[in-house]
Amino acid sequence: MSVRVALVGCGRWGEKLLRALSESPRAQVAAVADLDRSRLARARTLAPRARLVRTLDEALAARVDAAVIATPAASHAELALRALEGGADVFVEKPLALCSAHADRCAARAAALGRVGMVGHLLRYHPSVVHLIALARERRLGDLVSFSAARLSTGGRGGGGASSALWTLGPHDLSILAALDPSPLVEARAHVSPGGEHVTLEARLESGLAAQIELCSSSPTKERRLRLAGAARAALFDDVRAPDRLLLLDGRGAAAGARAGLAGIEEAGGDVIAPAGRELRVPWREPLSVEIEHFLRCVEDRAPPLTPLDEGAAVVRTLERVEATFASVAPRAVAAG
Numbered sequence: 001m002s003v004r005v006a007l008v009g010c011g012r013w014g015e016k017l018l019r020a021l022s023e024s025p026r027a028q029v030a031a032v033a034d035l036d037r038s039r040l041a042r043a044r045t046l047a048p049r050a051r052l053v054r055t056l057d058e059a060l061a062a063r064v065d066a067a068v069i070a071t072p073a074a075s076h077a078e079l080a081l082r083a084l085e086g087g088a089d090v091f092v093e094k095p096l097a098l099c100s101a102h103a104d105r106c107a108a109r110a111a112a113l114g115r116v117g118m119v120g121h122l123l124r125y126h127p128s129v130v131h132l133i134a135l136a137r138e139r140r141l142g143d144l145v146s147f148s149a150a151r152l153s154t155g156g157r158g159g160g161g162a163s164s165a166l167w168t169l170g171p172h173d174l175s176i177l178a179a180l181d182p183s184p185l186v187e188a189r190a191h192v193s194p195g196g197e198h199v200t201l202e203a204r205l206e207s208g209l210a211a212q213i214e215l216c217s218s219s220p221t222k223e224r225r226l227r228l229a230g231a232a233r234a235a236l237f238d239d240v241r242a243p244d245r246l247l248l249l250d251g252r253g254a255a256a257g258a259r260a261g262l263a264g265i266e267e268a269g270g271d272v273i274a275p276a277g278r279e280l281r282v283p284w285r286e287p288l289s290v291e292i293e294h295f296l297r298c299v300e301d302r303a304p305p306l307t308p309l310d311e312g313a314a315v316v317r318t319l320e321r322v323e324a325t326f327a328s329v330a331p332r333a334v335a336a337g
Contacts, residue, residue, distance in 0.1 A: 002028040003299050006059035006088070007050075008079055009071035010034040010043045013093065017070050020288050022046045026296040031059040060086040066116070066299050069093060073167065077102035080117070080309075084109050089116035091295045094171040096312030100320055103313035110309050116298050118305035119312030121175035125291040128237055128246055128282045132228060133179050135246075141230025144181060146210045148227040149173040152219035164196030165215040167319060173213050173226075174315050175307065180228065183207040185318060190325045201322055236277075244284040249277040 005027050007018050014034070021027045029047040033056055034040050040052040051062045056079055059067065067083035068091045069076055077097035083090045090110065096119045097103035110117030123129045135141055151169045183206040190201045197218040203211045224239035236247040298305045 002026060003066055003296050004028050004030040004062070004064045005296075006031040006033065006056075006062060006064040006067045007043075007047075008033045008056050008059060008067055008069045008083075009093075010036075010039040011070065014070035015039075015042065015046070016288060017068055017093075017292070018043060018046050020286075020292040021068065023289070024292055024296060026293065026300065030064050031062040033059040056082055057086075060088060064088055066091065066295070068295075073098055077106050080106045081109055084113055084115050084117070089299045090309075091118045091120060091292075092309070092312065093120040094122075094175075094312065095119075095167055095316055095319065096309060097316055098167065100313065100317045103309075103316040107309035107313045116295075116302065116305065117309035118295050118298065119307050119309055119315075120291065121171060121307040121311065121315070122287050122291055123172045124175055124179060124307050125294060126239070126243075126287040127285055127290070128239070128243060129176060129226070131280070131282045132226065132235055132237060132246060133176070135235060136180050136228060136230070140233070141228065141235060142232030144207075144209050144228065144230050146212070146227075146229045147177055147180065148212045148225075148229075149176070150214045150223050150225045152214070152216040152221060152223040154219055154222050155217065163323070164192050164199055165217040166190070166192070166196075166199045166201075166323060168217055169215040170199070170201075170213070170319055170322070171315050173215075174318050175311065176226070177205075177211055178311065178314060178318075181205055181207050181209050183209070185321060188322050188325045190322050192326045203322070244282050246280040246282065247277045248280060 003026055005021055007014060007021065007029065010018060010032055018029065018032065021029050029050045031051040031053055032040060032043040032047055033053045035054055043050065043052060053059050060083065066089040069079050070093045071079060073095055076092050080090050080092045096106060107117065136144060151173060153169065185203050186206050188201065188203040190199060192199045197216060199215040201213040222240055226237040228235045234249045294306060
């Protein structure tokens with residue numbers, strides 16, 4: 001029997017989620033809720049049998065098993081709690097909340113009610129990122145030394161109550177970092193542009209792993225790059241130019257890649273130039289489809305998801321700690337929590 005799902009919020013990203021739900025044989029889209037009638041009209045083409053409504057309560061009245069929440073970030077926690085109390089399992093887009101108290105409350109309530117709660121940390125379902133995390137956990141890179149990420153977007157900062165690119169883009173890389181090394185941040189230094197569109201972060205984890213993350217929501221070019229350096233080798237990933245492969249650098253190449261950081265893969269005259277290394281091809285599936293299938297399977301099997309609400313709450317706590325260091329001159333110790 002298909003999982004009866006309500007989609008709450010059918011904006012730009014909600015429409016992508018609706019497509020993935022509509023294409024899944026595990027899902028029956030029972031309701032779509034949005035305050036914008038034009039969005040509901042577009043939703044009709046993807047989910048012709050769904051009940052089109054304006055509120056979460058109306059959507060829950062369609063006797064749904066699960067709610068997928070893709071509204072502006074400021075409303076995520078409130079709607080997730082109401083859906084949980086209404087008897088639904090929940091999938092919540094990132095960030096889970098805009099403050100840790102609300103995020104923690106969502107995670108605790110899902111656990112108390114025995115509901116499946118999952119946060120949309122999309123890159124945890126990207127086949128190449130999954131493979132990168134597996135390489136690290138199997139210690140095929142050696143002891144981890146450094147993590148670098150660049151996430152530059154062209155679409156503007158976005159709204160929803162998020163104060164900067166840290167909140168709109170940062171959950172992606174912070175969720176990957178936590179999967180690679182769950183030890184807490186002990187030191188961080190972050191800088192933000194006056195409008196919040198550009199954020200740079202340097203951090204150190206308790207394990208000693210160093211992290212550098214650059215985020216920009218108003219870049220002239222789109223970039224999605226990761227570099228993970230270990231004592232034995234480094235792995236580079238470029239989601240824009242080569243989403244289905246990783247580049248492994250051994251020995252001296254790993255050291256050079258660590259020094260080069262995210263310049264390890266560059267574009268010149270339209271050609272991709274990379275340091276000598278071994279390319280790993282990864283079987284490709286669309287991450288969003290993988291993510292939605294995983295959520296639906298967890299609902300069916302009553303199984304804990306890969307990215308539970310607890311993880312979403314942990315990422316929100318890290319976002320708060322990093323934000324507290326904005327514009328500081330020297331590295332600042334990060335309060336435990």
